[in-house]
Amino acid sequence: xxxxxxxVKLAIDHLSAYYGTVRGVEDVSLRIxxxxxxxxxxxxxxxxxxxxxxxxxxxxxxPGARVEGQVLLDGENLYDLDPTLVRRRVGMVFQKPNPFAxxxxxxxxxxxxxxxxxxxxxxxxxxxxxxxxxxxxxxEVRDRTDAPATSLSGGQQQRLCIARSLAADPEVLLMDxxxxxxxxxxxxxIEELIxxxxxxxxxxxxxxxxxxxxRVADSTAFMYLGKLVEFGPTEQLFERxxxxxxxxxxxxRFG
Amino acid sequence: xxxxxxxxRRLFSHTMTLLSGLAVVVILVPxxxxxxxxxxxxxxxxxxxxxxxxPPIACTPxxxxxxxxxxxxxxxxxxxxxxxxxxxxAIPIGIGAAIFTVEYAKERRIARVISTTAxxxxxxxxxxxxxxxxxxxFQYDKPLVYSTIAGSLALSVLMIPIVVRTCEEALRTVPExxxxxxxxxxxxxxxIATRIVLxxxxxxxxTGAMLSVARAAGESAPILLTIGDGCFHPLEGVTxxxxxxxxxxxIGATNNAYQNWDRLAWGAALLLILIILAISLTSRFxxxxxxxxMKGGP
Numbered sequence: 165x166x167x168x169x170x171x172v173k174l175a176i177d178h179l180s181a182y183y184g185t186v187r188g189v190e191d192v193s194l195r196i197x198x199x200x201x202x203x204x205x206x207x208x209x210x211x212x213x214x215x216x217x218x219x220x221x222x223x224x225x226x227p228g229a230r231v232e233g234q235v236l237l238d239g240e241n242l243y244d245l246d247p248t249l250v251r252r253r254v255g256m257v258f259q260k261p262n263p264f265a266x267x268x269x270x271x272x273x274x275x276x277x278x279x280x281x282x283x284x285x286x287x288x289x290x291x292x293x294x295x296x297x298x299x300x301x302x303x304e305v306r307d308r309t310d311a312p313a314t315s316l317s318g319g320q321q322q323r324l325c326i327a328r329s330l331a332a333d334p335e336v337l338l339m340d341x342x343x344x345x346x347x348x349x350x351x352x353x354i355e356e357l358i359x360x361x362x363x364x365x366x367x368x369x370x371x372x373x374x375x376x377x378x379r380v381a382d383s384t385a386f387m388y389l390g391k392l393v394e395f396g397p398t399e400q401l402f403e404r405x406x407x408x409x410x411x412x413x414x415x416x417r418f419g
Numbered sequence: 420x421x422x423x424x425x426x427x428r429r430l431f432s433h434t435m436t437l438l439s440g441l442a443v444v445v446i447l448v449p450x451x452x453x454x455x456x457x458x459x460x461x462x463x464x465x466x467x468x469x470x471x472x473x474p475p476i477a478c479t480p481x482x483x484x485x486x487x488x489x490x491x492x493x494x495x496x497x498x499x500x501x502x503x504x505x506x507x508x509a510i511p512i513g514i515g516a517a518i519f520t521v522e523y524a525k526e527r528r529i530a531r532v533i534s535t536t537a538x539x540x541x542x543x544x545x546x547x548x549x550x551x552x553x554x555x556x557f558q559y560d561k562p563l564v565y566s567t568i569a570g571s572l573a574l575s576v577l578m579i580p581i582v583v584r585t586c587e588e589a590l591r592t593v594p595e596x597x598x599x600x601x602x603x604x605x606x607x608x609x610x611i612a613t614r615i616v617l618x619x620x621x622x623x624x625x626t627g628a629m630l631s632v633a634r635a636a637g638e639s640a641p642i643l644l645t646i647g648d649g650c651f652h653p654l655e656g657v658t659x660x661x662x663x664x665x666x667x668x669x670i671g672a673t674n675n676a677y678q679n680w681d682r683l684a685w686g687a688a689l690l691l692i693l694i695i696l697a698i699s700l701t702s703r704f705x706x707x708x709x710x711x712x713m714k715g716g717p
Contacts, residue, residue: 222603227526252605262596266619276604279614325600332604 172236173198173366174219174336179233181214181223188214190390191233196383201358201367203381203398205374207413211390212370213259216338219368220254221247237336252280255329256338260345261321263313263328269296270309272324276332291331298364299327300357319350326357330365337361339369343376355380374414378402386410454692461689464488464682469690470495474650474667477677486679491687493650497567497662498691501642502635504571504657505578509635510628512575513582514617520583521590522598522612534587541580548576549641556645565647567654567661573641578631585627589620622705629702633695639665664691 174196181189189211196202204212217223218231221242235242242250263272273292277283292309296302301323305316313324322342329337339358343351358380361367371377377384378398385395386407394401394410405411412418422430472490480486516533524530552573556564563569593616601611617624647660650667664687671677671684 220603222599225599225602248605248607250605251603256603258596258599258603260596262594262600264597264600264615264619266615275601275615276606279601279606279610280604328600328604 171198172196173238174368175236175239176215176219177234177236179215179218179231179235181211181218182228182230182232183226184228188390189218192387192392194385194392194395196366196368198366199362199364200382201362201369201380203377203384204368204370204387205372205377205384205413206387206393207418208372210387212387213340214390215387216256216340216368216370219336219338220251220256222251222256252276252332253334254336254338255332255334256340257322257325257329257342259341261318261325263316263321263324265312265314267313268310269305269313269316269324272313273327273331275328280332291333292327295327295331296324298330298361299323300353300360301327317350319346319353322346322350322354323357326354326361334365336366336368339367341370341372343371343373351376374402386413388413457685457689457692460682460685461687464686465689466490469686473653474683475679476651477674478679479677486677488679489683491664491667491683491690493652493654493662494664494667494687495690497646497649497654497666498636498664498694500567500654500657501570501574501646501661501663502632504568505574505635506628506632508571509575509578509631510582513579513628513631514586514624516579516583517586517590518612518617521587522608522616533583537580537583537587540576541584543577543580544640545577545638546640546644548573549644551576552641553644563658565645565660567646567649567657567659570642570646570661570663571657573645574635574638577638577641578635581631581634582627585630586620586624589623589627590616592623593619622708626702626705629698629705633698633702636698637665637691637695639663639669642666643669664688664694 172195176192176194176196179189179192180187192215204215206212214223219235219242223229224231224247231243237250237253242254264275267275270292273295274288277288277291293302296305296309301320304320305311308315313321316324322345326337326342343354346354355376358367358369362382369377369380381398383396384398384401386393386401386405386409388409394405394407396406401410402414405414466488468488469490471492473493474491475487475489478486516537520530520533524533552569553564555572556566556569597619598611598616601615602608606615642663642665646663646666648662648666648670649655649660650662650670654661667687668684668691671680671682671687675681675684
């Protein structure tokens, strides 16, 4: 994998996203570096979730939704590929933990393996354990992987969802406010985990919590009213913002 | 004014309570009476051979000679085959249509068209289902005009809309977040529909399927028009004339001079009530389990 400083994992190019006639994202261009954490911040309704939902082609699954522009993954336009295959390369963790309630812990993590490929049971076991370990959940569930996923706490369920995404072996992991439904302790665990994950994955995290962006992200993008206002290294964006709008937001004057 | 306001209001309240109580009685009396009558009359036909013997020949008892009672083996077998075949046709089609409207067509017009059609069809007078299949067979395959297969087709016409509507409801109870989670893992849509959403909705789907089976088991008009009269010899296959409990009840009731037929018809009526009751109770039980699970219980 390419890791030099100037390289780009995801290149968002003049991207606009519509809900019917309403434009939720307006002409956003953004270069997301590999194996780093990129945060997207901004007030509610600024289009940050819509933007990342375009990166795994999930936005277009809503009735009436439409996307313009392109997103290059390692130079290949996602919108020229099969969306199902795109989603295997670009995983996603949602705001509210959404494990499959009808499946066990093992069943959840193995879901992408069982439904998308054929593999021997030992191989599947290995990937499930490895994914649970990477999601920092293995030690808590090793004795009860057959228990229903819903028997876990909210924070554990969210880490289960992360493990499930990792089992699909993605290159990019999108996280849509992954901690907003969690308490501070569970949040701290997920943030710790994000720092680990960037060694192997490109992470894009949407958050309305500026402290969280400051803690976990290498670069941060600020969006407002569907437009990208500013993008840069996290430290610079928070300490020396170039735009007055960014400064107004991070100092808490609106939003 | 001889009565105070308070007294008048109390009088009015008591009168209304009494009237609504009466309404309950009016509803319950026929229901209880029907079940009671069938239980009393029918249980006298129940015996060890009730389910194993075939209907007897017509017989009027005269001095010193008693008539063989026989049993409802043929009608019972016929009903099982009819409903079984109808289910084989109706349940997969109904589930398939529901998956199409809820998982694929979603808000497109075709989804509304299918749902509305199912609604209208579920109000179809059942005899029309019989007429429809009868004329279909008459036009295209005359030897099948009176046959078990024609009867099952008529029943499946009545079952499909029930399966479609209940299955749609069940699929809609599966939260959208489940589909999104699966989509985001790169699981193909048809697998999400059949192996994740349908599985999550299974208790509701099973309930719907069983309700449709109960409906089909109790239907008579479409059967009387389509299966012919095969109650007096062993059933010879689905392309031949068939028999059913509903048909036997009809035969017995319209020939009640033959005492053994009459009694056997009461027995068949009781058996039919018990079958439908059993199916309804089982489906109610699985519906309760579904609700409990939705609330996060076991």
